[in-house]
Structure formats: structure tokens, C-alpha cells
Amino acid sequence: MEIWINPACSKCRSAVDLLDAEGAEYTVRRYLEDVPSPDEIRAVLDRLGLEPWDIARTQEAVAKELGLGGWPREADSRERWISALSEHPKLIQRPIITADDGSAVIGRTEEAVRDALSR
DSSP states (O other): OEEEEOTTOHHHHHHHHHHHHTTOOOEEEETTTSOOOHHHHHHHHHHHTOOGGGSBOTTSHHHHHHTGGGSOOSGGGHHHHHHHHHHOGGGBOSOEEEOTTSOEEEOSSHHHHHHHHTO
């Protein structure tokens, strides 16, 4: 199990605290420092069953600078979104937990983190 976190994020800290409390074995990835490649983002999207616009933080300042809110949310624009997430990792929703069964969740709630633990 791996968890992508921003240590400054309270949701990330809560997820890590819950994983620790449950005795889970996991690896922490500080994704703002160890930036995911486009291929890694594609793989996580496949595991999540989501599209890049589904995990984009569109209220971030950089999203507004890029005009992300106005980008098309369709297959032809998918690679543009993935590139933006890789070039500006602050745009990636967090925390993302990749479960041992090959799936992933966005662990913003205790329920989502527990879901990842049960997989």
C-alpha cells in the first residue's frame, strides 16, 4: 500500500494517523517532492476508475492561472489534463491510497481510508 500525501494537508495527516492506528504497512510518497510521471498518473487513474479532471484541484491558484476550469472534460483532452497534473502536482487531489488489491481510493474521509485498508 502506498499513500500520496502533502504533509501540510490535514486530510493527509488524518489518513496517515488512521493507517498507523490500524497497524497498516504502507509507503509514504510526498508527491509534491517525488512528482508522479504522466505514466504513474495514468496508472493511478486506472486504479481509481476516474478521469484526470475528477482528481484535479480546480480551486488551486495554479488551476486558475491555467484556466483549468474551462478545459474540456472529454477523451481528446485527457492527455492535456494528465500533463498538467504531472507538471503541477499541487493540482492532484489528496491523499491517494493505492491498495494491495490493485485498486486505489482518494482517502479524504475515514470511510475511504478504511475501504482501502479492507482491500
